[in-house]
Amino acid sequence: MNHYKLVLPEFMNDQGALFGGYLLKWIDEFAYITANLDYPGNRFVTISLDNVVFRKPIDVGYILCFVVTESHLGSSSIRYMVEVFNSKTDSENNELLFETHIAFVNVDKSGKKKTIVK
DSSP: OEEEEEOOGGGBOTTSSBOHHHHHHHHHHHHHHHHHHHSTTOOEEEEEEOOOOOOSOOOTTOEEEEEEEEEEEOSSEEEEEEEEEETTSOGGGOEEEEEEEEEEEEBOTTSOBOOOOO
8 A cells, every 4th residue: 555745844854854753653654554444443553663774865845655565464463564765756766765664463452462353
C-alpha cells in the first residue's frame, strides 16, 4: 500500500533537512494504517523498527512515497517492509531515501498478545 506526505518547512531541522523523528513518526503511522486496513478488528501496537539508517537528506518540497509491504505474518505479530521514495524524481527512477522493517503485535485490552483475526 502506498501513502504520501509533503515535506513542509516546519518539518526541517537546523541543518535544513527533514528532522528524522518526523520520518519515523510517519513510517509508524502509515504502517499502522496498513496493518489495520489489512487486518481490521485487531488491536496492533508497535514493537520494533529495524535498521534505522537515513540514506540521504530529505529537502523541503519533497513528496515522499511510503511503500508499505507485508513481509511476515505470525500468529500474533505482523511485520512490514517500509520503503520511502522521493516521488518528485523521474517516476521510473524514484530515489530510495530510507527503508526499514516495522513490526506490530496484536494485543487484547489488558495488553497481552492475542492471535490476529484475519
